[in-house]
Amino acid sequence: MTFCNLSVNANYLLQKKHMPVTKHHLHSPEINRLAYTFKIWGHPTRLAIIFYLLENGLANNKTLVLHLGLSQSNVSQHLKLLQEVGLVNATPSENTMLYEIDRDMLLATEAINIQIG
Numbered sequence: 001m002t003f004c005n006l007s008v009n010a011n012y013l014l015q016k017k018h019m020p021v022t023k024h025h026l027h028s029p030e031i032n033r034l035a036y037t038f039k040i041w042g043h044p045t046r047l048a049i050i051f052y053l054l055e056n057g058l059a060n061n062k063t064l065v066l067h068l069g070l071s072q073s074n075v076s077q078h079l080k081l082l083q084e085v086g087l088v089n090a091t092p093s094e095n096t097m098l099y100e101i102d103r104d105m106l107l108a109t110e111a112i113n114i115q116i117g
Contacts, residue, residue, distance in 0.1 A: 037085045053101045060096045
């Protein structure tokens, strides 16, 4: 994984002089994606979902709603973000979705944490 791609980012900035520079333009796509993944980790509800799924394996939205005491829509939003970064997989089952931790992604995130920590 490359953490710095200054030539691409510098060219982008030169071409877009009239555009304001944001933090996303200053870093490589890999750094931006990793930062977003850690941002997703940083919410207590999402951590609670991750820990529940680690302890219990599969769960549907209703089970998570009952466990967390939150609304169905709130839990669904958190699950969507966890799926977006690849930490949670969803599998259709009859009339519901079953959610589980993607252990490969979890191990990759842990390995990055060990490298920087």
